[in-house]
Amino acid sequence: MLRYLLSRLWQSLVLLILVSMIGFAVLNLAPGGPLSQYTLTPGMTKEALDRISEQMGLNRPLPIQYLDWMWHLLQGDWGKSYRDSRPVLEIIGGHLPATLLLMGSSTLISILIGTWVGVKGATRRYSVFDYGATVGAMVALSIPTFWFGLVAIYVFSLKLKWLPAGNMYTIGNGSFSDYALHLIMPSVVLALVNVAVWSRYMRTATLDVINQDFVRTAKAKGLSPKRVLLKHVMGNALLPMITLAGLQLPTILGGALVTETVFTWPGMGRLFLDSLGYNDYPVVMGLLMFSAILVLIGSLIADLLVAFVDPRIRLG
Amino acid sequence: MESMINRDFKGRDMTDNKPNAIFNPTRRQALSMLAFAGASGLVIPGLLGRDRAFAAVPDKPTGQMIVGFSQEPTVFNPHLLHIEVDEAVHHAVFDPLFNVDPEGKFTPALATEVPTVENGGISADGLNWKVKLRDDVKWHDGTPFTAEDVKFTLELMVDPDFRSWRRTGHEHVRDLTVVSPTEITWRMEKPFAPYPSILASTFIVPKHLLGVEADKNAAPYNNAPIGTGAFRWGSRVAGDHIELVANTDYYGEGPYLERVIYKYIPDMTVMYTQFKTGDIDVVGLQWITPDHYEEAKALDGKVVTVVPNATIESVAFNMERPQFRDLAVRQALYHAIDKQAIIDALYYGLPTPTESYMPQQSFYYNPDLPKHEYDLEKAKKILDDAGWTPGSDGIRVKDGVRLSFSNSTTAGNHIREQVQQFMQQSFKDIGVEMTISNLPPAVMWGEYWMMSQFDSVVVGLNFLTGPDPDTSDYFMSTSSAAKGGNGQNTWQYANPEVDQLLKDAGNLFVPEERKAIYFRIQEIMRADLPFLPTFQYATVRGRKNGIEGVLPNINNRIDTWNINTWHWG
Helix, strand or coil: HHHHHHHHHHHHHHHHHHHHHHHHHHHHHHHCCCCCCCCCCCCCCCHHHHHHHHCCCCCCCCHHHHHHHHHHHCCCCCCEECCCCCCCCHHHHHHHHHHHHHHHHHHHHHHHHHHHHHHHHHHHHCCHHHHHHHHHHHHHHHHHHHHHHHHHHHHHHHCCCCCCCCCCCCCCCCCHHHHHHHHHHHHHHHHHHHHHHHHHHHHHHHHHHHHCHHHHHHCCCCCCCCHHHHHHHHHHHHHHHHHHHHHHHHHHHHHHHHHHCCCCCCCCCHHHHHHHCCCCCHHHHHHHHHHHHHHHHHHHHHHHHHHHCCCCCCCC | CCCHHHHHHHHCCCCCCHHHCCCCCCCCHHHHHHHHHHHHHHCCCCCCCCCCHHHCCCCCCCCCCEEEECCCCCCCCCCCCCCCHHHHHHHHHHHEEEEEECCCCCHHHHHHCCCCCCCCCCCCCCCEEEEEEECCEEECCCCECCCHHHHHHHHCCCCCCCEEEECCCCCHHEEEEEECCCCCEEEEECCCHHHHHHHHHCCCCCHHCCCCCCCCCCCHHHHCCCCCCCEEEEEEEEEEEEEHHHHHCCCCCCCCCCCCEECCCCHHHHHHHHHCCCCCCCEEECCCCHHHHHHHHCCCCCCEEEEEEEEEEEECCCCCCCHHCHHHHHHHHHHHHCCCHHHHHHHHCCCCCCCCCCCCCCCCCCCCCCCCCHHHHHHHHHHHHHEEEEECCCCCCCCCEEEEEEEEEECCCCHHHHHHHHHHHHHCCCEEEECCCCHHHHCCCCCHHHHCCCCECCCECCEECCCEEEHHHCCCCHHHHCCCCCCCCCCCCHHHHHHEEEEEEECCCCCHHHHHHHHHHHHHHHHHHHEEEEEEEEEEEEEECCEECCCCCCCCCCCCCCCCHHHEE
């Protein structure tokens, strides 16, 4: 077990270095660079841009810049934003709570509803409910989130005036109910797609299990259908879901690009888009490393969990 | 995505049309009129509203106002590289020595009077400057403001370790001397007429706070600035909003609001929606998209106006390309552009056609330039007369040069892409081939633009820095980066007469004398046509009924330049 862990950690480290090299190269090789956005500023001169580029060390050879960045990273310094010159870790830390709140609640909604829809669809295969769920999932998966978000805002904020049109809270009002009210629309919009995904996976996983011999045996033993479903079917059908959930971790913490934009949610997805848009390389690199680490941790946890709950799997 | 596409407009300025301001005689009348204007989208021309002189202002700062921006302010030290939205914070928290009003006049801020040749503040040769300062100004932390702070700021601009975003003008300053806490003098190495305009956007920063920082580029001060302005720094939730609170010790007019919130709303459709729902009180920078104008002006309880912007849209030529060396070609192409159709069909009729690079609201705008005519027959005749004859494929040729070129602009700017297709068609009708090759913004406006690697470009440019008419950076033959120069003459335009005129005007400090020269420069540019001016942009602004003190200003990049006088009526 320990050996397995060590080898996984070693693999992860190599992967992280590779990711950082590729990310750094792709960012910096894209033409333009962090200062190109200022060329049309009235009164801006090439001399000023060249000087600032030199002051920022942007005219050094790329490998040197990379090693410099890496060296600081190893010392725990993730660099500073080109925009507001705050430390990258502080910026990520500042955006994380908003994303956790949104993604956490929407993931919870989608897992609960998705599991229920999936299992029910599988146990009543080819019923009206099953067809309805299948069609519903296809529709939900096909609707672009931004469109669905805008329609939801139009209906529930502009016309019905039930819910706020975005933002995480009313400025100057930090009450729990205010947060909750603002959370409803974005988390439901975001959950819609995830419910579709989860219910499809869950349905397939349940169908895989439902006709197996041990289920038939359990039924033959005279166990109640409820007990068969909960203990024997779901217990086994949920196993592949653990891996799926593990891989969801980076998504949960990485935020939702589109939903956060439409609902003016100051989370990680917004931060990523803004940093890309402003060529804020240190923050983009920081986010890249952050999500790479999350992917590795997520899959490691999932593998360990699966091994833990499924006695057929041994690690080492 | 939208905010990324819009980055192309970063060079744009905020603007005002004097005649478009709302007349506002009394509060009651004003309210009914605002409602009327809001309901019908009407603007009352000819009456400049200095409304706050008449309207009741609160005795003490009252209430809160939320201004939405589609870009996020993140750079709060006004002298670091920043974008226009950052200046919303700079104007609220800091003060320059003097400001520029919508008519282009300087009004004193930290200085007791604006230095001029008449009052002896500037010597007749423009070399010696003397500025008298107020003695009643305190920084937000209570420390008195003195001439030392001015000296520190002007020196900071040219500090080799500081990433100052602009050194233009400041680099000529010598012998900065603090005569007394309320007086400072300096000598200019050479006369530089645009310097007053540059000073009007040079915010004074505190020596006692920033001066002691080892690394001024990344000092904590830059994220919690302390200034002398009408508002103090409150707090910031990154990616969401900035809160500023009233500075009750402010020496000037206002502030009338207890709190100002700058709310970041990345998507412009969402920003408009939040304006409709009332989540934001004012639609700020990047404003309401033109396609929403018809709907917006009919909204209840909102005042929606069209405000000119200092950005001029043009078709720019690379004058070093053999196709464009011949004036006849440039004239013919100008005749082949149907400006009005472009404005009406693609820009919702909002922009104004123009013949000059100078904003029409500027003191220096020349209104008597020849009017553009859309006339394909005339275009053909000009090309025929100049010896450009159609080849076998219908494309004109002269001396082995085929009249074919590429045109580029920001990929993803859908309206401009349609303009290009429209022009392509007209040009084809007169025997000119134009191919379209658009590039992503970072590529388009990088080396490709700066080093003149294009044939022709559709671009919106703001030629002025503040109110000053000097365009040496754009038109001087020595300002082309491709020729080793240092400026934005990306057309590689070279005309000795313009060079001389720009030099002459740069030594004059009396506005009326300068005006004559800039009128002449506009005539020459209209005749030479290194770029075809198509129109001056206009933006759709919106605010809730009852908000007073909002005054568009063509000479300032940001709508909230006078936030100290904004208030609820």
